[in-house]
Amino acid sequence: MSVDAWLLAEAPSSRRQARLGEAYRAWLAFRRKPLAMVGLVTILALLAVAAAAPLLATHSPIAQDLAARLLPPGTAGHLLGTDELGRDIWSRLVYGARITLVIVTMVVVLVAPLGLLVGCVAGYAGGWLDSTLMRVTDIFLAFPRLILALAFVAAIGPGIENAIIAIAITAWPPYARLARAETITIRESDFIAAARLQGASAARIVVRQVMPLCLSSVIVRVTLDMAGIILTAAGLGFLGLGAQPPAPEWGAMISSGRSYILDQWWVATMPGIAICVVSLGFNLLGDGLRDVLDPKQR
Amino acid sequence: MQPLSRLVFPALRLLVGVALTFFGLLLVTFLIGRVVPIDPVLAAAGDRVTAEVYERVRTELGLDLPLWQQFLRYVGQVLTGDFGRSILTSNPVLVDIARFFPATLELATIAMLFGLFFGIPLGVAAATHQGRWPDHLVRVLGLLGYSVPVFWLGLVGLLVFYARLGWVAGPGRLDVAYDDLFDPVTGIVLLDAAMAGEWEAFRNALEHLVLPAAVLGWFSLAYLSRMTRSFMIEQLRQEYVTTARVKGLSEARVVWRHALGNIAVPLVTVAALTYASLLEGSVLTETVFAWPGLGRYITNSLLSADMNAVLGGTIVVGAVFIGLNLVSDLLYRALDPRARGR
Numbered sequence: 001m002s003v004d005a006w007l008l009a010e011a012p013s014s015r016r017q018a019r020l021g022e023a024y025r026a027w028l029a030f031r032r033k034p035l036a037m038v039g040l041v042t043i044l045a046l047l048a049v050a051a052a053a054p055l056l057a058t059h060s061p062i063a064q065d066l067a068a069r070l071l072p073p074g075t076a077g078h079l080l081g082t083d084e085l086g087r088d089i090w091s092r093l094v095y096g097a098r099i100t101l102v103i104v105t106m107v108v109v110l111v112a113p114l115g116l117l118v119g120c121v122a123g124y125a126g127g128w129l130d131s132t133l134m135r136v137t138d139i140f141l142a143f144p145r146l147i148l149a150l151a152f153v154a155a156i157g158p159g160i161e162n163a164i165i166a167i168a169i170t171a172w173p174p175y176a177r178l179a180r181a182e183t184i185t186i187r188e189s190d191f192i193a194a195a196r197l198q199g200a201s202a203a204r205i206v207v208r209q210v211m212p213l214c215l216s217s218v219i220v221r222v223t224l225d226m227a228g229i230i231l232t233a234a235g236l237g238f239l240g241l242g243a244q245p246p247a248p249e250w251g252a253m254i255s256s257g258r259s260y261i262l263d264q265w266w267v268a269t270m271p272g273i274a275i276c277v278v279s280l281g282f283n284l285l286g287d288g289l290r291d292v293l294d295p296k297q298r
Numbered sequence: 299m300q301p302l303s304r305l306v307f308p309a310l311r312l313l314v315g316v317a318l319t320f321f322g323l324l325l326v327t328f329l330i331g332r333v334v335p336i337d338p339v340l341a342a343a344g345d346r347v348t349a350e351v352y353e354r355v356r357t358e359l360g361l362d363l364p365l366w367q368q369f370l371r372y373v374g375q376v377l378t379g380d381f382g383r384s385i386l387t388s389n390p391v392l393v394d395i396a397r398f399f400p401a402t403l404e405l406a407t408i409a410m411l412f413g414l415f416f417g418i419p420l421g422v423a424a425a426t427h428q429g430r431w432p433d434h435l436v437r438v439l440g441l442l443g444y445s446v447p448v449f450w451l452g453l454v455g456l457l458v459f460y461a462r463l464g465w466v467a468g469p470g471r472l473d474v475a476y477d478d479l480f481d482p483v484t485g486i487v488l489l490d491a492a493m494a495g496e497w498e499a500f501r502n503a504l505e506h507l508v509l510p511a512a513v514l515g516w517f518s519l520a521y522l523s524r525m526t527r528s529f530m531i532e533q534l535r536q537e538y539v540t541t542a543r544v545k546g547l548s549e550a551r552v553v554w555r556h557a558l559g560n561i562a563v564p565l566v567t568v569a570a571l572t573y574a575s576l577l578e579g580s581v582l583t584e585t586v587f588a589w590p591g592l593g594r595y596i597t598n599s600l601l602s603a604d605m606n607a608v609l610g611g612t613i614v615v616g617a618v619f620i621g622l623n624l625v626s627d628l629l630y631r632a633l634d635p636r637a638r639g640r
Binding site: 148 | 315318319322323326327330331333334441442444445446447448449450451453454456457461574575577578579581582585586596597600601603605608609611612615616619620623
């Protein structure tokens, strides 16, 4: 039996075969969408660039060379030119990919479990716990996110960790709403009743039965949110509140190139293009994943 | 009895919700104000104070009270419009905000009009030409709108349209030459210039406004066209549309009168929410275009650790945000008969 046939079997004989088959079908559906594939390739490229940064970079991202400052793109040895301190822009972009990845990963690691937990508990428990948790969520949802993140960073001081915390604090409520809505639709299912009859505790049911089912919609939402997180982080960097110099964070690079925009356009333009490409990649990937994974669309 | 309670209870619930949200906002800003590593006493009294003066200022500021009493005091101050004094401008924060807010309002409003004017027709065209070029255009615009950093777009816009092509005026609201030509009655330059009859200044203000408004409005355009498209597709599938077509109405009338009339309600609520995010999005746009609005006031204060101004600005933006949420909710209830009494 070929792998293909095993994966697509109508009657899978084990749980693992069913799960892998499901994933394989999603992949087949995903593969048919050219834009989604472009997104996937972009993000894989971002991962590869971040991983291989030392190999791809032609110069040190922070070493200054004042003799070679503000060289235009295409100068020998400097593919994308140099910035106001003579640092190679290509090398800074390549290392900046790592910072971008760290930011989005950390935000997601903080936000998704928190939102999932709040939403699933509220949805499963119902009653006063539900109303209280959702009231808190609504309060956070009604806040202006960027301004609140700014105020947080102003209070706890600029820096990449603080920017991550500030973004995370303002980003979790939509996940809680989403997880709650999903939980309510499955709360009354027979398999939940079965688990309850077997004596599973509420905590066990939430963690083992409810949360995994909310996961796919959370993943879709996370992917679509990535672009927003990247843009917010870059905005904080641009205002000087995110990663601090000499770190090659893309938003901060645009900010430092701002003074030269009229004569040396490339200093600010190149990191902007990098941000656009990566956010676009995440948006395309998220759109594709939503079409494939969102149970409401199937 | 029945109809009255049906009207009063939802309104009451809405009000309580708004009050709670505002209270939550104040709690958050209060806590932010407490975790700042800046000593508020030193910030108010200066660095070199005697221990005696230090204690007196500390008592005056209420910092010797327990935390919950400090919070109540804080709520009382905010509700009476007392946000403290800005260190940077040494004005009361509320006075500063009143001076800077009109500029933000002007920018966000023009951006909103830009989004409505282009976004809704584009969305309708995408829905009626599904799978053809208007549809693809809306998708691309939307994707770019969500992927491009607004501050970068502003910089590139300045480079291309101001420095290279010379189509628009540069940063700021007016050229220096027009600065004192008319009195700032409303603080909204376009209105003030028009009221003073200074049409050349009006034109100049418009040249300054068009680029930042377009950059900011891009996002409302992206969002509104996407929402219009999906609302419209939903409507065009309905049976009344078929009926209207069978009746022999022109396609334009079916789309623009019948279908658009039915999506007007959700569109208005979406527009109100978009407006709120534009007010917030103006923070970065204002920084790029040296636009003397609330966003730039907040960021400038931020960089000089002027927490009274930052938190005051946050509360005002937050209050406008909550207010617009409420307006969008009320509009939905007022305009859509199905939502009444729920």
